[in-house]
Amino acid sequence: MGRPRISDRHGQPEADLRALADEELMSLIRRGQADAFEVVYERHAGASFSLAYRMCGARTTAEDVTQEAFLAIWRSGARYDAARGSVRTWVLGIVHNRAIDALRRNVVHDRRRASDEGIEERFEAADRTEVEVARRQQADSVRSIIGELPPEQSRVIQLAYFGGFTHTEIARMLDTPIGTVKGRMRLGLEKLRSRINARDASEALS
Amino acid sequence: MSQDRALHDQCFDALGAYVLRALPDEEHVAVERHLEDCAVCRRDASELQLVADALSASPSPVEPSRALRDRVMAVVQAEADVLHAAGPAADRAPAPRRRRMRALFPRPALTAGAAAAALAAGLAGGIIVVGDGDSGPSRPASRLVAARITDRDIAARAHAAVRVSGNRASLLVHGLPDPPSRRVYQLWLKEPGRSPVPAGATFAIRSGTVEIPRSLHGGEVVMVTSEPPGGSPAPTRPPLIVTRPA
Numbered sequence: 001m002g003r004p005r006i007s008d009r010h011g012q013p014e015a016d017l018r019a020l021a022d023e024e025l026m027s028l029i030r031r032g033q034a035d036a037f038e039v040v041y042e043r044h045a046g047a048s049f050s051l052a053y054r055m056c057g058a059r060t061t062a063e064d065v066t067q068e069a070f071l072a073i074w075r076s077g078a079r080y081d082a083a084r085g086s087v088r089t090w091v092l093g094i095v096h097n098r099a100i101d102a103l104r105r106n107v108v109h110d111r112r113r114a115s116d117e118g119i120e121e122r123f124e125a126a127d128r129t130e131v132e133v134a135r136r137q138q139a140d141s142v143r144s145i146i147g148e149l150p151p152e153q154s155r156v157i158q159l160a161y162f163g164g165f166t167h168t169e170i171a172r173m174l175d176t177p178i179g180t181v182k183g184r185m186r187l188g189l190e191k192l193r194s195r196i197n198a199r200d201a202s203e204a205l206s
Numbered sequence: 207m208s209q210d211r212a213l214h215d216q217c218f219d220a221l222g223a224y225v226l227r228a229l230p231d232e233e234h235v236a237v238e239r240h241l242e243d244c245a246v247c248r249r250d251a252s253e254l255q256l257v258a259d260a261l262s263a264s265p266s267p268v269e270p271s272r273a274l275r276d277r278v279m280a281v282v283q284a285e286a287d288v289l290h291a292a293g294p295a296a297d298r299a300p301a302p303r304r305r306r307m308r309a310l311f312p313r314p315a316l317t318a319g320a321a322a323a324a325l326a327a328g329l330a331g332g333i334i335v336v337g338d339g340d341s342g343p344s345r346p347a348s349r350l351v352a353a354r355i356t357d358r359d360i361a362a363r364a365h366a367a368v369r370v371s372g373n374r375a376s377l378l379v380h381g382l383p384d385p386p387s388r389r390v391y392q393l394w395l396k397e398p399g400r401s402p403v404p405a406g407a408t409f410a411i412r413s414g415t416v417e418i419p420r421s422l423h424g425g426e427v428v429m430v431t432s433e434p435p436g437g438s439p440a441p442t443r444p445p446l447i448v449t450r451p452a
Contacts, residue, residue, distance in 0.1 A: 034286035038279060045270055047263060054265035063274045074282050085259065092262035100227055135263065142264035160228035161261050167223045168230060179219070186222030189257045196260055 022087035026080045029073075037074050044088055045070070047135075048095045055099040055162050065102050069095040096161075103164035145195045153188030156181050214244060221251050225258040284380045287413070288350075288365050351422070352450040353377075366447045368418070368428050375418040377428060379447075382412045389432040393418060394441060398425045398451070401440065408437045422452035 017025070017039050028036035048069060052062035072094060073080075080090050146154055159165045159173070167185070171178040217240040223229050224237045241248050351368040355361035364381035377393060385391050390410050394402035395418070405428070409416050418428065430447035 032286050032289040034279070034282050037282055037286075041275065041278060045275065046267060049270035049274070050265045050268045051262055053268045059271075062268075063270060066270060067274060067278050070278050071281060074285070089259045089262070092259070096227065096262055136267070138260075139264045139267075142260050143266070146261075146264070157226060157261075160223065160226040161258065162265075165228065166230050167228045170228070182219055182223050185226055185228065186219070186254075189222050189225070189254050192257045192260070193253065196257065 023080075023082050026087060040073075040087070040091075041070055044091045047088065048091060051092055051095050052099050055096075055164060056102060061102060061106075062099075065098045066095060069098045072098075100164045141199060142192075142196065145192060145199070148195070149188055149191055153184045153191065156184045157188045157192075160185060213240060214247070217241075217244070217247055218250065221247060221254055225251060225254045280381075284365050284413075287380050288367055288378060351428070351452055353428070354448050354450075356444065356446055356448060360446070366430075368422070368449050368452075370421055370452065373421045375421050375428075377416040377418060377430070377447075378414075379411065379416070380413040384412065385410055385432045388434065390435050390437070391430050391446075392433040392437045392441075394429040394431065394445075395422070396427045396429060397423060402429055404437055404439065408433065408435070425451045427451055 017028075017036055020028075020036075020039070022040060022043065025036045025040050029040065045066065049062055049066045052065040052069075053059065056062045056065060069091070073091060080087060084090065146158070149157070155174070156170055159170050160167070165173070167178055167181045170176075171181045174181070217224075217237045220229060220233065220237055224234065227234070229237060237247075241251060349370055351370060353366040353368055355364055355366060360383060364379065364383070366377065366379045366382075369376050369378055382391075390408040392408045393405045393416060395405040396402040406417060406419050422428065428447075428449040429441070429445040431441045431443045431445050433442055
């Protein structure tokens with residue numbers, strides 16, 4: 001597997017770059033440093049593609065979305081604001097927006113999945129670091145918490161967040177009033193929030 | 207007052223849909239505007255946003271192809287190479303909101319940062335924006351002159367610019383295809399109202415720097431055509447690369 005090229009211009013060997021936090025890499029990216037961008041890509045492309053694939057259901061579309069998102073990040077790296085959350089969260093937010101745009105441009109609705117089932121490919125990337133292991137565990141636990149939600153709440157949240165449907169479309173699909181759909185979204189999110197908080201609290205104690 | 211209250215209630219109820227991005231555009235914008243004015247909704251939205259953030263990181267892991275990485279890095283590297291032609295001290299400011307070609311016209315007030323950002327913004331179409339790349343007191347001022355690649359397919363993958371620095375100039379290219387079979391690339395300088403004259407050696411590189419024998423006169427254009435080996439006294443084909451007048 002290729003590694004980021006050693007950058008003569010900046011004299012910063014790749015080992016040093018990999019030791020930098022995402023936020024520091026973002027300010028190097030702002031200066032046009034491609035090797036810093038490459039490290040950010042390597043760290044977050046997997047999670048980005050996983051989200052895009054979950055939403056788009058097809059590799060090529062998911063790759064296009066991921067590519068668009070990362071190029072947008074490269075070209076406007078200065079827009080990242082640490083006060084708004086981690087770089088990963090920011091990156092995934094961009095991927096999510098691009099995927100929603102792609103889904104809404106595409107009239108083929110059956111591509112969109114309500115649930116995680118039926119995704120045959122699970123290329124489990126080797127967990128290289130403790131951070132990655134922890135992230136993987138958190139992802140697993142969020143999925144299982146979603147599974148524990150009342151089905152009507154879980155369904156509207158997944159149709160919206162992963163399917164890219166608007167509340168109007170969801171109301172039509174489920175033959176339910178829009179107000180009810182919005183209410184279920186809010187209740188479901190609040191329930192997720194409290195269960196995630198409870199999980200974090202119990203982990204902190206264990 | 208009751209109208210505000212009604213609006214607030216509507217927005218509050220829509221916050222779940224809002225963070226899930228399930229609102230149609232007009233409603234999304236309306237809620238966003240309300241959030242600017244309403245601390246209660248802002249606080250609630252940011253808590254709900256944390257859940258949406260957890261959702262974004264929750265899908266089962268699926269590994270992207272190696273080819274994706276290569277495609278992304280090819281574009282990034284090409285753009286980085288041309289950015290660095292403006293000088294290692296060139297900085298990038300936030301990209302302009304709209305990538306408009308009106309940025310092509312020289313604006314003497316541009317700082318190195320804004321120039322390099324305009325450069326980055328203009329790269330998508332194979333056109334590079336004029337910058338005023340003054341990179342610091344100890345270096346001679348250098349600037350980049352916009353260059354257009356006339357073949358659309360080539361323009362999608364390649365980039366070109368001319369750097370003028372003091373009394374020297376050079377053509378920077380990245381990602382050009384090989385010249386057509388049994389041809390080489392040739393540089394020309396063309397002053398307004400005159401025929402193009404050959405400028406420097408012929409070349410066949412895909413990426414790199416080609417020296418131009420002298421700096422550019424006012425209004426002069428740099429062109430690249432493909433010619434038989436050894437070059438021609440006059441262009442035998444329309445130009446592949448053309449710069450904006452210097």
